Amino acid sequence: MTSSDSQTVAPETPAVESKVMTYLEAISEGLCDEMRRDPDVLLMGNDIGGDFGGAFKVTTGFSEEFGDRRVMNMPMTELGFIGAASGMALFGLRPVVEVQFADFISTGFDSIVQYAATTHYRWQAPVPWVIRAPSDGGIRSGPFHSQNNEAWFVHTPGLKVVAPSTPVDAKGLLLTAIRDDNPVIFFESKPLYRSLRDVVPAGDCAVPLGRARIARPGRDISVITYGATVHQAVAAAVELAAEGIDVEVIDLRSLKPLDTDAVLASVTKTGRALVTHAANRLGGVGAEIAAVIVEEAFEWLDAPVARLGGLDIPVPSSPPLEDAYRPDAGKIAASIRRLVAF
Amino acid sequence: MASQLTNGRRRELHYWMRLTRTLDDRIIKLWQQGRGVGATFNQRGHEAISVGAGAALGPSDVVAPMHRDLGCYLLRGMTPERLLANQLGRATSVTRGRDGNLHGCGDLDLNIIGFISHLPHSLPVTVGAAMSFTYRNEPRVAMTFVGDGSSNTGLFHESLNLAAVHNAPFVLIVENNQYAYSTPLSQQMVIDDIAVRGRAHGVRAEIVDGNDLEAVYEVTYDAVERARSGGGPTMIECKTMRMLGHAIHDGAGYVPPDLLADWAKRDPIDRFEATLLAGGLATQEELDQVADRCRREVAAAVEYAEGSEWPDPATILDGVYAE
Numbered sequence: 134m135t136s137s138d139s140q141t142v143a144p145e146t147p148a149v150e151s152k153v154m155t156y157l158e159a160i161s162e163g164l165c166d167e168m169r170r171d172p173d174v175l176l177m178g179n180d181i182g183g184d185f186g187g188a189f190k191v192t193t194g195f196s197e198e199f200g201d202r203r204v205m206n207m208p209m210t211e212l213g214f215i216g217a218a219s220g221m222a223l224f225g226l227r228p229v230v231e232v233q234f235a236d237f238i239s240t241g242f243d244s245i246v247q248y249a250a251t252t253h254y255r256w257q258a259p260v261p262w263v264i265r266a267p268s269d270g271g272i273r274s275g276p277f278h279s280q281n282n283e284a285w286f287v288h289t290p291g292l293k294v295v296a297p298s299t300p301v302d303a304k305g306l307l308l309t310a311i312r313d314d315n316p317v318i319f320f321e322s323k324p325l326y327r328s329l330r331d332v333v334p335a336g337d338c339a340v341p342l343g344r345a346r347i348a349r350p351g352r353d354i355s356v357i358t359y360g361a362t363v364h365q366a367v368a369a370a371v372e373l374a375a376e377g378i379d380v381e382v383i384d385l386r387s388l389k390p391l392d393t394d395a396v397l398a399s400v401t402k403t404g405r406a407l408v409t410h411a412a413n414r415l416g417g418v419g420a421e422i423a424a425v426i427v428e429e430a431f432e433w434l435d436a437p438v439a440r441l442g443g444l445d446i447p448v449p450s451s452p453p454l455e456d457a458y459r460p461d462a463g464k465i466a467a468s469i470r471r472l473v474a475f
Numbered sequence: 476m477a478s479q480l481t482n483g484r485r486r487e488l489h490y491w492m493r494l495t496r497t498l499d500d501r502i503i504k505l506w507q508q509g510r511g512v513g514a515t516f517n518q519r520g521h522e523a524i525s526v527g528a529g530a531a532l533g534p535s536d537v538v539a540p541m542h543r544d545l546g547c548y549l550l551r552g553m554t555p556e557r558l559l560a561n562q563l564g565r566a567t568s569v570t571r572g573r574d575g576n577l578h579g580c581g582d583l584d585l586n587i588i589g590f591i592s593h594l595p596h597s598l599p600v601t602v603g604a605a606m607s608f609t610y611r612n613e614p615r616v617a618m619t620f621v622g623d624g625s626s627n628t629g630l631f632h633e634s635l636n637l638a639a640v641h642n643a644p645f646v647l648i649v650e651n652n653q654y655a656y657s658t659p660l661s662q663q664m665v666i667d668d669i670a671v672r673g674r675a676h677g678v679r680a681e682i683v684d685g686n687d688l689e690a691v692y693e694v695t696y697d698a699v700e701r702a703r704s705g706g707g708p709t710m711i712e713c714k715t716m717r718m719l720g721h722a723i724h725d726g727a728g729y730v731p732p733d734l735l736a737d738w739a740k741r742d743p744i745d746r747f748e749a750t751l752l753a754g755g756l757a758t759q760e761e762l763d764q765v766a767d768r769c770r771r772e773v774a775a776a777v778e779y780a781e782g783s784e785w786p787d788p789a790t791i792l793d794g795v796y797a798e
């Protein structure tokens with residue numbers, strides 16, 4: 134997948150070959166490319182600098198290349214340093230903030246939803262920062278290192294919210310998020326960091342925000358999802374193909390703006406829809422998507438729209454409990470069978 | 476340090492204080508007459524701080540004035556017309572009716588950062604602005620204001636610490652007006668001086684009489700120039716008194732009358748006018764002329780704001796995002 138809009142390729146970008154890399158390496162490369170291209174891009178966060186390179190090592194080697202001036206280790210003050218990022222952004226810089234885990238973003242909540250999100254509407258000043266939020270579970274990290282809190286931000290006017298599911302999109306959406314003139318929350322999926330590899334184009338492979346992709350085409354039912362759950366849905370689709378059920382998987386990529394056209398195009402083709410995500414179901418992004426489908430595509434539906442999400446509980450630590458909490462390929466397949474049999 | 480103020484500049488600053496008081500008084504009248512929209516803050520008692528500190532900034536410096544800093548907005552170039560239109564929710568206002576009162580009155584062309592209700596969020600934002608000047612090697616300084624109440628927040632401490640760690644070209648004016656809404660200092664903190672909170676973070680902190688225009692100006696000017704030359708952040712605690720309610724709806728019956736009577740003798744404008752007269756820098760006639768000019772300008776602003784169109788609901792979705 135390559136850039137489809139008019140983002141310019143920096144002239145100094147060397148014509149290097151595409152490489153196989155992990156989801157995490159793709160994020161790292163996106164950050165590095167953008168910092169080389171634009172001197173106004175800088176990084177802020179806990180433990181991102183020096184030889185340490187962040188809790189997940191996304192910024193390994195960055196201090197060496199860009200210096201502490203552009204790779205700013207922050208004191209443990211999310212509310213304060215996200216506020217400072219807004220101040221830098223107001224004066225033309227493009228800070229990319231790493232919160233150590235998406236769970237800790239709540240500590241900076243006011244700086245995001247009250248200050249940054251409202252500023253352009255109120256006095257027309259752009260606040261172009263990105264917050265990188267390592268989210269999601271399945272890795273036995275418990276209630277405070279496993280959250281998927283994207284719904285808080287999708288519910289906030291003035292923010293954009295992105296959740297890539299592949300290495301290509303991780304790099305491509307990050308480039309676009311950094312170049313966007315609005316505050317963007319970039320949800321990275323921790324379980325994908327090192328488990329997922331793909332060929333990622335070198336250089337500028339910006340992916341536009343607000344456009345979903347068809348992760349797997351199919352005719353019988355649409356599974357609408359994002360993040361790591363995309364891979365669970367694709368696994369379910371492979372399993373169900375053997376049973377003669379042809380599943381289409383829509384990877385939303387951006388949650389705000391939401392590509393409702395792509396969702397509706399798929400559902401009006403298949404007549405059935407399952408919306409699924411790892412975040413808890415109640416009040417989740419899936420509820421909004423289900424509502425849009427019912428409002429806009431009611432007469433195409435052959436079955437009720439179903440939702441499958443996490444349970445309405447804090448994310449438990451212990452493997453059997455966490456597995457019971459999360460949607461997975463098996464649960465997705467079971468939901469699909471019910472909908473197809475409806 | 477010798478005064479940086481010329482006599483001409485002194486007269487200018489007197490004008491800005493008088494304009495602030497005149498506009499504030501006029502706003503109170505408008506609201507009493509039922510011509511206001513929503514809430515409006517009171518300014519009385521804060522004129523020397525907002526004008527004195529704001530005047531110490533250079534042209535390319537940045538400021539985030541707060542809800543007691545009408546004078547700072549005015550002298551940094553935001554007109555009474557635009558400010559009043561904001562208070563009245565008109566299409567011609569700074570926020571095009573998106574925000575009200577003094578909220579959101581930011582304009583990057585004037586190097587003014589707008590504020591949100593949540594206190595003290597202009598503080599980390601202004602520290603970030605100052606850090607951006609260091610990043611780009613620009614000889615600029617960023618300044619903002621907070622109240623005594625806001626100095627109790629975690630964000631106050633986070634921001635001062637961040638400013639200290641990054642040696643940011645940053646100046647914080649603390650407007651200690653004895654109250655946070657109805658809560659007196661004695662129920663907010665056990666320390667005598669908020670300045671110690673700055674020092675605790677390694678930020679240089681000064682204490683100044685907030686009703687003395689020249690004193691506020693001098694100490695702020697030194698802080699601004701020190702910040703500009705790499706000397707790092709300064710916090711300045713200005714001791715004053717909020718002379719009216721928190722906002723227009725608040726009669727402030729909780730403030731002991733003796734306290735107000737005491738501070739009334741130290742009114743910042745009366746005091747500065749007495750200094751001007753005593754030093755032969757202005758005659759009573761000249762002061763009266765300034766008052767007349769301010770009344771005329773405020774009357775014109777009222778006419779402009781009240782005559783301005785309401786925002787068109789068809790535009791309601793415009794501007795949520797930067798395109």
Ligand SMILES: Cc1ncc(C[n+]2csc(CCOP(=O)(O)OP(=O)(O)O)c2C)c(N)n1
Nearest residue numbers: 543592593594622623624625652654655656
């Ligand atoms: C986080 C937050 N909580 C509550 C309020 C409501 N509120 C508005 S002004 C104010 C008092 C502020 O006191 P202070 O900081 O001393 O400033 P002053 O109004 O006295 O100038 C309060 C409680 C607010 N604006 N922000």
Ligand SMILES: [Mg+2]
Nearest residue numbers: 622623654655
């Ligand atoms: Mg106060």
